[in-house]
Amino acid sequence: MNGGMPNAGLSLEQAPHLLVPASFFLMVPLSLLLAGAILMHAGVASLSHPWNPQVIALTHVGTIGVLLMGMVGALYQMTPVVAGTPVAAIRVAHGVHVLLLTGLVCFVWRLLGGPAFAMTLAGYSLAMALLGFLLPVGWSLASSVTRDETTLGMRLAVASLAVLAAMGLLVARGYAESGFPDNRFLLTQVHLTVALLGWVGGLIVSISWQVVPMFYLAPSPAKRSRQAMLGALVAGLILPFAAFAMQPNNDVALSPTRLAAVAALPAALAVWFFHPLLTLHSIHQRKRRRTDASLLYWRAGLSVALLLVPLAAMASLADDYRWQILFGWLAIWGWAGMILHGMLTRIMPFLVWFHRLTPLIGKMRVPSIRGLLSQGRIKTGFAIHLASLVLGAATIVTQSDILARLTGLAITATGFSLGSSLVHVLHLGQRHLLQHPIK
Amino acid sequence: MASQHSESGLSDFFSGDHHNCDSKWVRIEALLDSGDSASLGTAWQDFDQSTRRHLDMEEEVLFPAFEARSGMGQSGPTVVMREEHQQIRALLDQIAVAIGAGDTEEALDLGDTLHMLTQQHNIKEEGMLYPMAEDVLGEEWTELKQKLAIY
Ligand code: HEM
Numbered sequence: 001m002n003g004g005m006p007n008a009g010l011s012l013e014q015a016p017h018l019l020v021p022a023s024f025f026l027m028v029p030l031s032l033l034l035a036g037a038i039l040m041h042a043g044v045a046s047l048s049h050p051w052n053p054q055v056i057a058l059t060h061v062g063t064i065g066v067l068l069m070g071m072v073g074a075l076y077q078m079t080p081v082v083a084g085t086p087v088a089a090i091r092v093a094h095g096v097h098v099l100l101l102t103g104l105v106c107f108v109w110r111l112l113g114g115p116a117f118a119m120t121l122a123g124y125s126l127a128m129a130l131l132g133f134l135l136p137v138g139w140s141l142a143s144s145v146t147r148d149e150t151t152l153g154m155r156l157a158v159a160s161l162a163v164l165a166a167m168g169l170l171v172a173r174g175y176a177e178s179g180f181p182d183n184r185f186l187l188t189q190v191h192l193t194v195a196l197l198g199w200v201g202g203l204i205v206s207i208s209w210q211v212v213p214m215f216y217l218a219p220s221p222a223k224r225s226r227q228a229m230l231g232a233l234v235a236g237l238i239l240p241f242a243a244f245a246m247q248p249n250n251d252v253a254l255s256p257t258r259l260a261a262v263a264a265l266p267a268a269l270a271v272w273f274f275h276p277l278l279t280l281h282s283i284h285q286r287k288r289r290r291t292d293a294s295l296l297y298w299r300a301g302l303s304v305a306l307l308l309v310p311l312a313a314m315a316s317l318a319d320d321y322r323w324q325i326l327f328g329w330l331a332i333w334g335w336a337g338m339i340l341h342g343m344l345t346r347i348m349p350f351l352v353w354f355h356r357l358t359p360l361i362g363k364m365r366v367p368s369i370r371g372l373l374s375q376g377r378i379k380t381g382f383a384i385h386l387a388s389l390v391l392g393a394a395t396i397v398t399q400s401d402i403l404a405r406l407t408g409l410a411i412t413a414t415g416f417s418l419g420s421s422l423v424h425v426l427h428l429g430q431r432h433l434l435q436h437p438i439k
Numbered sequence: 440m441a442s443q444h445s446e447s448g449l450s451d452f453f454s455g456d457h458h459n460c461d462s463k464w465v466r467i468e469a470l471l472d473s474g475d476s477a478s479l480g481t482a483w484q485d486f487d488q489s490t491r492r493h494l495d496m497e498e499e500v501l502f503p504a505f506e507a508r509s510g511m512g513q514s515g516p517t518v519v520m521r522e523e524h525q526q527i528r529a530l531l532d533q534i535a536v537a538i539g540a541g542d543t544e545e546a547l548d549l550g551d552t553l554h555m556l557t558q559q560h561n562i563k564e565e566g567m568l569y570p571m572a573e574d575v576l577g578e579e580w581t582e583l584k585q586k587l588a589i590y
Contacts, residue, residue, distance in 0.1 A: 081559065081562060081563065082562075082566070084566060084567045146566060210562075214558045214562070215555075215558070217461055217465060287461075287462065288465055289465075289468070289469060289472070290468060290472065290547070292551070350555050353552065354556075354559075358526050358556075361525075361526045361529040361530060362525060362526065362528075362529030362532075365533060366533070368545070368548035368549045368551065368552040369548075369551060369555055370548040370551055370552070371548060
């Protein structure tokens with residue numbers, strides 16, 4: 001009788017302690033302060049050439065410090081709810097948190113001129129952090145009986161993280177003075193494809209299928225179109241690996257690196273064309289007509305996504321390296337960063353409210369979720385984020401040093417705005433609990 | 440083995456009722472926004488009653504049948520679901536007070552909160568509890584449906 005039943009679903013109270021997601025979420029504004037400092041200190045060098053160490057440092061403050069930290073926190077929270085199975089050994093998450101931060105700091109330190117052993121340390125810390133995250137979360141997702149597209153997309157994202165990390169670590173050995181692999185450029189190309197499309201794309205797409213209909217009562221995309229998007233995503237993630245079988249050649253037009261980039265097209269179209277188009281349409285048709293401030297972020301991020309396929313094409317065809325930087329900037333800070341920032345302004349007040357205030361409901365008047373973080377604050381955060389995005393794009397086009405430093409200032413302001421919002425929410429929830437202790 | 444038909448019946452019935460309540464909340468939000476206080480009273484009553492009716496149907500018919508059949512009483516998923524139902528009822532009370540006092544912003548914000556609370560609750564029910572209930576109650580569904588008809 002119990003054959004098809006999820007055993008772990010015996011209790012539906014599986015959410016991790018508030019501090020697990022919150023500790024990762026708090027790393028997001030902290031990383032923004034670090035990104036701002038790099039931009040203000042290194043100036044336009046950090047938005048110049050793709051192989052410039054300052055650029056790689058800034059990229060990873062964005063991809064590891066902002067995106068990965070936020071997404072890991074969200075996955076610890078969402079996996080039990082969506083997959084119906086709790087994450088095992090959840091205490092390990094605190095170790096993952098410390099190791100990720102250590103890894104990031106050492107990675108950046110080395111690229112900004114630190115000693116080679118900093119990269120060795122970064123490699124070990126990141127590898128251990130990711131194992132500590134991937135094993136339990138991957139296990140929970142893999143053993144879930146839920147087979148819907150959201151769970152499939154989350155599995156794809158988590159698997160992509162394992163692959164991209166392995167490739168990143170291989171290349172990173174070069175910065176630890178252990179020698180770059182022969183196919184460094186191809187490895188880097190596939191690393192960033194799997195990272196942006198499989199890990200970030202897989203997660204944004206699959207989580208949007210869950211939260212956009214839920215928060216805004218917007219129509220869900222048809223099952224067939226969700227399946228088609230997942231199919232295209234998988235195809236575009238596997239095909240680039242064929243380039244590893246090619247003999248290296250000097251033909252720039254048909255180099256393995258370029259072919260790997262072209263082979264990712266099905267995934268790029270799914271994530272940066274069909275998904276934003278369908279989601280923008282569904283948001284337009286939502287039943288809850290009120291414009292919640294978090295919608296600003298979704299709309300902006302999805303609109304930026306629509307620029308990414310043409311930009312990626314220019315980045316791989318044109319000689320001017322500014323296309324590559326512009327593509328990376330808009331993908332990381334304009335698309336994924338924007339959506340993540342918006343989600344944090346919605347998730348964090350909800351989690352604090354859910355963990356700290358639900359026990360008080362019925363015993364007293366409780367504040368609303370919006371009462372914990374006002375719409376005004378969320379809109380201000382959006383305006384500063386948008387300003388920094390535009391400033392960064394202008395910096396890349398003009399290669400102006402002063403604009404780069406201004407961009408750094410704007411990113412720092414975004415970090416302060418988000419950080420103060422998150423701390424404010426935590427503090428309010430705590431104060432409420434202290435003022436009204438549960439007897 | 441339960442028939443395919445009765446298996447899909449339980450989940451569809453309760454999930455459909457979730458969507459029904461969602462649509463009713465959408466109407467209230469629109470009325471609060473437009474300041475149409477004449478229609479608000481009836482729309483609110485309709486939403487309030489439908490939501491409470493849904494909670495009652497689960498607590499008085501579905502959960503006891505599920506607990507008896509699955510043997511999961513005190514430690515089972517219905518414990519958390521019942522707790523959340525209480526929270527939903529208390530929030531409904533709080534919104535009614537705000538609407539009564541003409542405090543539109545407060546009513547909208549609390550309504551948004553209720554929406555978030557019920558949505559995460561519904562995911563758990565639709566994703567886990569209903570499929571489990573369908574597994575164990577498939578054969579009894581026709582009978583249970585008759586009991587639900589009086590609500
Ligand atoms: C374990 C974590 C990671 C490590 C060790 C790592 C390592 C590296 C290294 C060493 C490079 C430079 C390649 C070279 O010099 O040839 C690189 C490039 C890149 N990585 Fe990662 N990476 C990691 C995670 C990520 C993540 C999570 C993302 C995205 C979500 C990402 C996106 C990128 C991008 C876009 C580039 C190209 C940068 C540029 O063109 O300047 N990486 N990565």
